[in-house]
Amino acid sequence: xxxxxxxxxxxxxxxxxxxxxxxxxxxxxxxxxxxxxxxxxxxxxxxxxxxxxxxxxxxxxxxxxxxxxxxxxxxxxxxxxxxxxxxxxxxxxxxxxxxxxxxxxxxxxxxxxxxxxxxxxxxxxxxxxxxxxxxxxxxxxxxxxxxxxxxxxxxxxxxxxxxxxxxxxxxxxxxxxxxxxx
Numbered sequence: 001x002x003x004x005x006x007x008x009x010x011x012x013x014x015x016x017x018x019x020x021x022x023x024x025x026x027x028x029x030x031x032x033x034x035x036x037x038x039x040x041x042x043x044x045x046x047x048x049x050x051x052x053x054x055x056x057x058x059x060x061x062x063x064x065x066x067x068x069x070x071x072x073x074x075x076x077x078x079x080x081x082x083x084x085x086x087x088x089x090x091x092x093x094x095x096x097x098x099x100x101x102x103x104x105x106x107x108x109x110x111x112x113x114x115x116x117x118x119x120x121x122x123x124x125x126x127x128x129x130x131x132x133x134x135x136x137x138x139x140x141x142x143x144x145x146x147x148x149x150x151x152x153x154x155x156x157x158x159x160x161x162x163x164x165x166x167x168x169x170x171x172x173x174x175x176x177x178x179x180x181x182x
Contacts, residue, residue, distance in 0.1 A: 040103075040104050040107050040108065040138070045072060045073075045076060045107060045111075048072060048111055048114070048115075049069040049072055049073060049114075052065050052068045052069050052072070052114050052115065052117075052118050053065045053066065053069055055118045055119075056068065056118045059118065059120070061118065063171070064117055064118055064171075065117075065118050067117065067167040067168075067171035068113075068114035068115070068117040068118050068167075069114065070163070070167055070171075071110050071113055071114045071117070071160070071163045071164050071167050072107070072110045072111055072114045074163045075106050075107065075109075075110035075159050075160045075163045076103065076106065076107055076110065078106075078159050078162075078163065079101050079102070079103045079106040079107075079156060079159050080103060082100065082101055082155070082159070083099065083100065083101070083103070086100050086101075099147065099148045099149065099152050100149075100151060100152050100155050101152050101153075101154075101155030101156040101158070101159055102139070102142050102147070102148040102152040102153055102155070102156040103156070104138050104141075104142050104147075104148075104156075105135070105138055105139045105142060105148070105152070105153050105156035105157070106156040106159050106160055108134060108135040108138040108139070109135050109156060109157055109160040109161075110159075110160040110163065110164070111131070112127075112128075112131035112132065112134070112135050113160060113164045115127055115131060116128060116131070139153045139156075
C-alpha cells in the first residue's frame with residue numbers, strides 16, 4: 001500500500017494518470033444506482049459485526065466471530081485514520097479531494113472477508129460470489145461517481161487484506177472442514 005500511495009498520489013505522473021482514468025470512467029457509467037454505497041454506514045457496520053458474532057456463536061466459533069468482527073472494525077478505523085494522515089498534494093491540478101483509501105471499498109471487502117470467516121464451508125462459494133460482486137460494484141460506483149481514484153480502491157484492498165492476514169496469522173483458526181469436525 002505505501003508504494004501505491006507513493007506512486008499514484010505523491011507524483012505528478014501518478015496523479016495525471018489517475019485523473020485521466022477517472023475522467024474516462026465517468027463517461028462509461030455502467031451502473032446508475034448508488035444503492036450499494038448508501039448501504040454502507042456506521043449503523044450497518046455495527047449491525048454486521050453483531051450478525052457475524054451471532055452466526056459464530058450459533059456455530060460455537062465465537063473466537064472466529066470475534067476475529068471476523070475485528071477485521072471489519074480495524075479495517076474501517078485504519079481507512080479513516082489513513083484518510084486523515086495520508087495527504088494528497090494537488091500537484092497535477094486535480095479536482096478530486098483527498099480520498100486515500102476508499103472507506104466504502106474497505107468496508108465492502110472487509111465485510112466479505114469477515115462473513116466468509118464465519119460462514120460454513122459448504123456455503124462459502126455462494127457467499128464469495130455474492131460478496132465479490134457487491135465489493136466490485138461498490139468499488140466501481142465510488143470511481144464512477146468521482147468519489148475516489150483507482151489508487152484509493154487499491155489502498156482499500158490493501159487495508160482489508162492486511163487486517164485479514166493479521167487476524168488469520170495470530171487469531172483463531174477458521175473451520176477448514178477437516179474430517180471428523182462437526
